[in-house]
Amino acid sequence: MKTIYSILYVNLNTTLNERVSIGVLVSNGSKNYFKFSSDKLSAFKGILNSERYGLVKSYLKSFDKEIVSDNIVDSNKLFIKGDFKNDWINESYLVYLSRYSNNIIQFSEPKTIDVDLNDNTFRRIFEKYIFKFSDDSNVEPEFNVHSIVKKQLFPKIQEKVNIEKTLTSDDFENLFAPIDIDFIGVNGIPVAGQTIDFDKKHYYLENDVTRFVSLTKAIELEGDSRGKYFVLGREPQKKINKNHLLWEHIRNTEFLEFVDISEVGIIEDYIQKNNVRPFFD
DSSP, rough: OEEEEEEEEEEEEEETTTTEEEEEEEEEESSEEEEEEEHHHHGGTTSSSSHHHHHHHHHHHHHHHHHTTTGOOSTTEEEGGGGGGTOOOOOOHHHHHHOOOSSEEOOOOOOOOOOOOOOHHHHHHHHHHTTTOSSSOOSOOOOHHHHHHHHTTTHTTTTEEEEEEEEEEETTTOOOOOEEEEEESSSEEEEEEOOOOTTTTTHHHHHHHHHHHHHHHHHHHTTTSSSSSEEEEEOOOOOOSHOOOOOHHHOOOOSSSSGGGGGGGHHHHHHHHHHHHHEEE
């Protein structure tokens, strides 16, 4: 089976045709490999201006995520054509890409090599044309506030509160829509907490906050008493203006206590010191 490869270059000076290899795409029609060098990418910080470096980084990571990350089979980024949602990898299209320049990344004209395509041959091709091979993924893991809270807080409080419980109007008469709550307990007053991702789209963020606030009101109407309510999360980027304003409002409000996910020990201490017990038997 014919194997083709195309090298990806970063253009440094298009007039002088100065360029540096950064990644490689290899295909035999059924198996495809792609990888770029994170080490080389980091080195470009001292060569390119910040705007251009950002474009190069964004292009490579988007390309990597689009064609590989959704279909990873192993750490070397092998994916099979049958599972591949963008089966445009073929010689004619790579020829087209090699003749098209976006002044950011340039593909070389595809070349044919007489080898069986597998992990070892891809590694040799990468090290010959690009850089020392690393098994590290090019794609940065997605940050997940819920996973962090679940791992760092839940094991320490699970005997004292109800964890990950779905609440409905059967639990609180004035709760009009079901809600999945991170934890809920009681120590004379209700105690509850909810993790909120302040980096999500504003519409969904606003909905999450509104539902949690509605729950607190339903709880208090049930028992006619104020409770202790925690919102767990992290400060969003200031450029996400609406989200940051909502985060500031929650942080400054009196009836909710915001706790950064790096400080979940605050909640653990409160639950331990105040003898909180599960709300539901």
